[in-house]
Amino acid sequence: MLKDITIGQYFPGTSLIHKLDPRVKIVVTALFIASLFFISKFYPYIFIVLFIAAVIKTAKLPVKFILKGLRPLMFIILITFAINLFMTKGEVLFELGPLTVTKEGLRQSVFMALRLVFLITGTSLLTLTTSPIALTDGIERLLSPFKKIGLPAHELAMMMTIALRFIPTLLEETDKIMKAQMARGADFESGNILNRARNLVPLLVPLFINAFRRADDLATAMEARCYRGGDGRTRLNELSFKNMDYVVLTGMTAFFGILIATRYLG
Amino acid sequence: MIIEIKNLSYVYNPGTPFEKKALDDVSLGIEEGEFIGLIGHTGSGKSTLVQHLNGLMKPTSGEIIIAGDSLSDKSTKLKNIRQKVGLVFQYPEHQLFEETIYKDIAFGPKNLGLPQEEVDERVRHAMELVGLDFEELKDRSPFELSGGQKRRVAIAGVVAMKPKVLVLDEPTAGLDPKGRDDILDEIRTLYEKENITIILVSHSMEDIARLVNRIFVMHRGRLSMDGSPREIFGRSDELEGMGLGIPQITKFMKKFKASGHDVKDDVLTIEEAKAEILKYLRGKKDA
Amino acid sequence: MNEDIMIKIENVSYEYSSYIDESIQLAVKDLSLEVKRGEFLAVLGHNGSGKSTLAKMINGLILPSNGNVFVNGINTRDEERIWDIRSTAGMVFQNPDNQIVATIVEEDVAFGPENLGIPPAEIRRRVDDALEVVEMSEYKRHAPHLLSGGQKQRVAIAGILAMEPDCIIFDEPTAMLDPVGRQEVLDTVKKLNKEKNKTIILITHFMDEAVEADRILVLNEGESVMLGAPNDIFRKVDLLKSLGLDVPQVTELVYELNKEGYDFRDDILSVEELVDIL
Numbered sequence: 033m034l035k036d037i038t039i040g041q042y043f044p045g046t047s048l049i050h051k052l053d054p055r056v057k058i059v060v061t062a063l064f065i066a067s068l069f070f071i072s073k074f075y076p077y078i079f080i081v082l083f084i085a086a087v088i089k090t091a092k093l094p095v096k097f098i099l100k101g102l103r104p105l106m107f108i109i110l111i112t113f114a115i116n117l118f119m120t121k122g123e124v125l126f127e128l129g130p131l132t133v134t135k136e137g138l139r140q141s142v143f144m145a146l147r148l149v150f151l152i153t154g155t156s157l158l159t160l161t162t163s164p165i166a167l168t169d170g171i172e173r174l175l176s177p178f179k180k181i182g183l184p185a186h187e188l189a190m191m192m193t194i195a196l197r198f199i200p201t202l203l204e205e206t207d208k209i210m211k212a213q214m215a216r217g218a219d220f221e222s223g224n225i226l227n228r229a230r231n232l233v234p235l236l237v238p239l240f241i242n243a244f245r246r247a248d249d250l251a252t253a254m255e256a257r258c259y260r261g262g263d264g265r266t267r268l269n270e271l272s273f274k275n276m277d278y279v280v281l282t283g284m285t286a287f288f289g290i291l292i293a294t295r296y297l298g
Numbered sequence: 299m300i301i302e303i304k305n306l307s308y309v310y311n312p313g314t315p316f317e318k319k320a321l322d323d324v325s326l327g328i329e330e331g332e333f334i335g336l337i338g339h340t341g342s343g344k345s346t347l348v349q350h351l352n353g354l355m356k357p358t359s360g361e362i363i364i365a366g367d368s369l370s371d372k373s374t375k376l377k378n379i380r381q382k383v384g385l386v387f388q389y390p391e392h393q394l395f396e397e398t399i400y401k402d403i404a405f406g407p408k409n410l411g412l413p414q415e416e417v418d419e420r421v422r423h424a425m426e427l428v429g430l431d432f433e434e435l436k437d438r439s440p441f442e443l444s445g446g447q448k449r450r451v452a453i454a455g456v457v458a459m460k461p462k463v464l465v466l467d468e469p470t471a472g473l474d475p476k477g478r479d480d481i482l483d484e485i486r487t488l489y490e491k492e493n494i495t496i497i498l499v500s501h502s503m504e505d506i507a508r509l510v511n512r513i514f515v516m517h518r519g520r521l522s523m524d525g526s527p528r529e530i531f532g533r534s535d536e537l538e539g540m541g542l543g544i545p546q547i548t549k550f551m552k553k554f555k556a557s558g559h560d561v562k563d564d565v566l567t568i569e570e571a572k573a574e575i576l577k578y579l580r581g582k583k584d585a
Numbered sequence: 586m587n588e589d590i591m592i593k594i595e596n597v598s599y600e601y602s603s604y605i606d607e608s609i610q611l612a613v614k615d616l617s618l619e620v621k622r623g624e625f626l627a628v629l630g631h632n633g634s635g636k637s638t639l640a641k642m643i644n645g646l647i648l649p650s651n652g653n654v655f656v657n658g659i660n661t662r663d664e665e666r667i668w669d670i671r672s673t674a675g676m677v678f679q680n681p682d683n684q685i686v687a688t689i690v691e692e693d694v695a696f697g698p699e700n701l702g703i704p705p706a707e708i709r710r711r712v713d714d715a716l717e718v719v720e721m722s723e724y725k726r727h728a729p730h731l732l733s734g735g736q737k738q739r740v741a742i743a744g745i746l747a748m749e750p751d752c753i754i755f756d757e758p759t760a761m762l763d764p765v766g767r768q769e770v771l772d773t774v775k776k777l778n779k780e781k782n783k784t785i786i787l788i789t790h791f792m793d794e795a796v797e798a799d800r801i802l803v804l805n806e807g808e809s810v811m812l813g814a815p816n817d818i819f820r821k822v823d824l825l826k827s828l829g830l831d832v833p834q835v836t837e838l839v840y841e842l843n844k845e846g847y848d849f850r851d852d853i854l855s856v857e858e859l860v861d862i863l
Contacts, residue, residue: 164688165688165692193686193688205392208392209392211349212387212393214354214380215380216409216455217377217410219409238392249683250684257671257745258697266699269692269705339763339765444633446632472760472761474631474632474829476830501763543764547835550834550835550859553860554859568838572841575838575863576842
């Protein structure tokens with residue numbers, strides 16, 4: 033039941049995109065997002081669409097997945113559209129009762145809605161083509177220069193890995209506890225918000241206790257395997273740049289650099 | 299018949315690449331007062347079957363009738379079914395959550411909407427049945443207790459609902475030999491004193507042989523055998539083919555008989571084996 | 586210290602304060618023991634007998650209140666060398682899930698060597714070898730939460746093997762497994778002892794696991810009650826039962842027959858042996 037939720041929604045594959053170093057992908061995604069905020073005209077969006085299409089095609093991603101990622105956020109997209117449509121001042125096109133639609137409003141709402149759609153799509157491209165472990169490794173490596181100023185990059189990455197590892201296990205545990213309490217007549221479905229919150233106690237208390245016990249056991253097991261923090265640790269699969277990574281990184285930096293520049297040029 | 303199952307099938311994740319038929323056309327009938335043992339390798343469908351008995355899972359097809367109420371009938375209240383069929387999961391101590399043992403055991407009866415005096419009586423009685431001292435423990439936190447005792451509190455929590463059928467999924471999992479013996483003794487006492495129907499799911503053939511009067515064997519989602527312990531454990535080759543064993547003592551008697559000695563081999567316990575071997579040895583002496 | 590002795594436990598006691606009334610209790614009382622290199626020692630005892638506490642003192646996860654524990658001559662109190670101890674004396678725990686750290690099998694097996702700063706190429710070799718030994722090579726890139734209990738435990742064992750320890754301590758490794766899983770783990774334990782010459786300490790309350798050992802230590806209330814070969818230990822049916830332990834059914838049958846005046850060999854442990862003597 034609950035374990036059907038796929039966190040991070042990784043879509044495995046062996047495409048060029050999948051094989052890229054996660055750091056490259058993270059940086060490119062960051063550039064993508066930045067460019068979206070700089071772009072102020074419609075025509076650069078053509079290139080954004082081409083970029084997204086190229087990634088989808090190369091990585092052999094099913095378009096269904098991309099659209100699925102948009103669904104939960106449809107509401108926000110519509111609200112953004114509506115607010116911009118009705119709140120922007122300018123040359124009035126027509127009126128709908130108390131609400132006015134202006135030419136500027138029309139342009140603005142479409143523009144903003146598109147920006148949102150591209151933002152969401154772009155981030156899901158990252159998570160679809162990069163496994164959670166690769167993402168964690170990538171983030172850790174990117175953040176490690178900041179260790180010098182006290183950022184616990186390794187510890188953060190370790191926390192993320194362990195969390196990812198235990199999500200399915202804890203979901204299973206939640207399922208078991210829910211069923212056990214339901215067998216004793218517990219009701220997790222009916223009642224108002226307050227009732228339902230109170231009814232969660234028989235689920236949350238055992239779940240927390242269980243999680244703490246696991247954490248304790250795991251810490252002991254890690255200690256027994258000589259874990260003592262990040263210093264001196266090596267990795268089985270060290271991240272290293274290959275030629276393609278350099279090519280993509282340089283190419284994409286140029287690409288998005290130009291797109292950003294469109295704000296200031298013609 | 300207290301439980302009647304007709305052509306029950308259950309499929310996990312239908313229509314996805316993870317589709318799995320966990321139960322395949324299972325039909326059986328259980329009379330009131332039986333003590334059933336449910337055995338089968340991991341993945342044979344035991345857990346799935348058992349969770350259908352109290353409506354936690356709904357069949358993909360087929361019908362389940364508990365004490366005359368069909369579960370497919372819209373008017374059947376699940377709460378009533380869950381009172382009639384009490385289910386104790388594996389490692390039930392993981393469900394404890396209240397501040398005191400009293401409150402935790404009272405959780406079930408309270409959910410049934412019973413008045414305070416009735417709830418109180420149920421908690422006392424349940425604690426007595428599982429061998430927990432009411433006065434000493436009622437106000438203690440369940441988390442202070444040892445593993446075996448916590449388990450008893452969890453079982454008491456289900457027993458307090460006064461179910462007609464009590465299903466126990468591996469009640470001895472993780473316990474040491476003494477803990478195991480204690481829990482099984484309590485289950486037997488419960489059976490004898492409270493006139494309750496019991497379904498015991500277990501991997502231990504020795505435990506099953508000792509307690510039950512009927513065995514269901516599950517294999518790959520199907521009910522493959524249904525009979526008395528003597529019948530079932532007599533079919534050791536078939537059981538082995540399904541990845542199941544028989545009690546060590548039964549295995550010994552079979553081997554002994556097979557090497558040419560004249561003994562009964564449908565033995566279930568050490569006491570029976572002792573009697574048979576003594577008879578054999580004395581017979582040999584006289585010959 | 587004698588080269589032959591892998592682990593030396595010298596008059597060890599462990600104190601803790603009771604959760605309920607805060608009095609001082611002893612989980613282990615003045616225990617002494619020597620474990621030889623390559624030996625397979627089983628430690629039997631009911632829950633609460635002190636066996637887990639003893640296990641954790643061997644690789645220095647906890648320190649004795651009194652007495653000393655030496656692993657390969659190194660005292661577990663030596664803070665500088667505790668990591669040497671833990672890489673020499675690995676430990677596999679009871680809960681298969683709560684030992685696995687990573688999201689894929691080979692990454693988890695690599696965890697130990699990574700902590701030791703081993704170069705990547707060497708880690709790769711160790712991970713592959715370890716997974717071979719426990720027969721889990723085909724699951725190298727699988728997610729651990731989809732494995733069975735027995736498979737998870739074997740991955741945990743591989744994780745310890747990859748650290749190339751001389752000794753492995755198993756703290757009730759099969760307590761949460763089904764019969765198939767138990768067999769898988771036990772076969773692996775035996776293989777590690779017989780084929781890879783690892784010193785094995787197996788903490789358990791299952792008799793049928795202890796019968797495979799070279800020696801058995803029976804603990805009760807933190808004290809050593811018996812120490813000897815399986816044949817010698819299991820014949821003492823009354824004593825074992827009074828300690829809350831079990832004996833194999835066939836052993837008990839012989840014991841019962843002998844009560845009736847017969848005089849059969851009382852160190853029978855298996856079905857085959859019993860068929861033979863009767």
